[in-house]
Amino acid sequence: MKKNTHFFCLLCAALLIFLLASCAARPEEAGAESVPEETPGAAEDGSGETVSSPSCTLLIRCDTLLGKLEELPAGKAELVPADGLLLEATNVAFSEGESVFDVLKRELQARRMHLEFSENPLYDTAYIDGICNLYEYDCGELSGWIYRVNGETPGYGCSQYLLSDGDVIEWLYTCDLGNDL
Amino acid sequence: MADAFSGYHPAVQFVYFVLVIGFSMFQMHPVCLLISLVCALTYAIRLSGRRAVRFSLCGLLPLMLVTAALNPVFNHEGATILAYFPNGNPLTREAILYGIAAACMMVTVILWFSCYNKVMTSDKFLYLFGRVIPALSLIFSMTLRFVPRFTAQLRTVTAAQRGMGRGGSGSVVRRAKNGIAVLSAMITWALENAVVTADSMKSRGYGLRGRTAFSLYRFSRRDAGLLLFFVLCAVLTAGSAALGGLSWRYYPMTGGVWKAPISLTAFASYFALCLSPSALDWREERKWNALKSGM
Numbered sequence: 056m057k058k059n060t061h062f063f064c065l066l067c068a069a070l071l072i073f074l075l076a077s078c079a080a081r082p083e084e085a086g087a088e089s090v091p092e093e094t095p096g097a098a099e100d101g102s103g104e105t106v107s108s109p110s111c112t113l114l115i116r117c118d119t120l121l122g123k124l125e126e127l128p129a130g131k132a133e134l135v136p137a138d139g140l141l142l143e144a145t146n147v148a149f150s151e152g153e154s155v156f157d158v159l160k161r162e163l164q165a166r167r168m169h170l171e172f173s174e175n176p177l178y179d180t181a182y183i184d185g186i187c188n189l190y191e192y193d194c195g196e197l198s199g200w201i202y203r204v205n206g207e208t209p210g211y212g213c214s215q216y217l218l219s220d221g222d223v224i225e226w227l228y229t230c231d232l233g234n235d236l
Numbered sequence: 237m238a239d240a241f242s243g244y245h246p247a248v249q250f251v252y253f254v255l256v257i258g259f260s261m262f263q264m265h266p267v268c269l270l271i272s273l274v275c276a277l278t279y280a281i282r283l284s285g286r287r288a289v290r291f292s293l294c295g296l297l298p299l300m301l302v303t304a305a306l307n308p309v310f311n312h313e314g315a316t317i318l319a320y321f322p323n324g325n326p327l328t329r330e331a332i333l334y335g336i337a338a339a340c341m342m343v344t345v346i347l348w349f350s351c352y353n354k355v356m357t358s359d360k361f362l363y364l365f366g367r368v369i370p371a372l373s374l375i376f377s378m379t380l381r382f383v384p385r386f387t388a389q390l391r392t393v394t395a396a397q398r399g400m401g402r403g404g405s406g407s408v409v410r411r412a413k414n415g416i417a418v419l420s421a422m423i424t425w426a427l428e429n430a431v432v433t434a435d436s437m438k439s440r441g442y443g444l445r446g447r448t449a450f451s452l453y454r455f456s457r458r459d460a461g462l463l464l465f466f467v468l469c470a471v472l473t474a475g476s477a478a479l480g481g482l483s484w485r486y487y488p489m490t491g492g493v494w495k496a497p498i499s500l501t502a503f504a505s506y507f508a509l510c511l512s513p514s515a516l517d518w519r520e521e522r523k524w525n526a527l528k529s530g531m
Contacts, residue, residue, distance in 0.1 A: 130489065131488060164324065167317055169315065169326060169328075170324075171325055174323065188313060188314070188488035
């Protein structure tokens, strides 16, 4: 009798621990999302008073995948264009105060191209899960979408980066946390 | 003994349910899902009659609809964009189709398990595994029996409470208090029942070496034949699936490759496997009716 109750208590405790653990363990998100440490300083140089609306260049590229097509999940290889360019350099007009994310979302929606993102209220920024059905983790654990503005990778999320006139935005697919770009 | 399949050897029944539930869980080809769903529904209705119909309509159909609707809300993968959600993520045809398929699969597996509970009673399970893994098989059979017994006991306790004048009427607070009283009685009963069952099995020497148990099961040629048939169907299905006869993809574009002879073999063998308990029952019924009318 006593042994049985003891066993039962143990069972209950194990169940409780399991429940707590499964609640606590949340998948970590990797990639272009991080706590904004520096304030985005792009919109500071007061040149926004020009008559014509400011414009930037948008480019989406996944040529890192070209040599690794057989590593992709089944059916995804056909999604990669032969030159690796999902969206060739396009001149895009934007209004003052728009972020890299706003421009990407608007332009892809206008072209009916696929984009999935998740918004994280903790960091107050958006994370790009997939563009044109090419998703994070599709080419290994370190793969996903990364963005560059004027050739540099900002250290914060794409919806935190406010654009200024003439910026060149590149969305790049990386298979190694950006080290292969 | 409700149906013909219940009269077969427990090993045959267990192998059958392992195969059929296994295939239903891992085979996402739409035709296979449909075959399995229809057969599970047929067998469940054959076993429990009107109760199965009510359970499917009131319990499983809403569950299916909710599951199918939830997938496209949280999953935006897929090449065909139908519309956009207010926050800007796309609603895709592929996500909707996958949601429907996943809902079908879940409901099918629940239906097969309801059939399993009807056919594989706990004495059969203990007969099969009582020797090999005594403790685990006791816990397993107690767990599987828990929900039906719990609902039965709940009905008893509620009836008793109603008899004492604490029925389902009164203010919300009053009813909540009654409900908590019932819940507390139920939990006490469930815990005590588990301990008592364990003690009672122990005092009967369950799981000791050399201990025998009475059983009426004999593995006859009829059982061997049916088992062979199940294994043959399963091998054919799995083999043609391995050869690519059941290749189907939901993302990024829904579609599959149709290889006529291999796919047809897979569907036919899978259908034969899923339908056989109902078919056995039909055959038995027809034979019985023929004998009766000939008398």
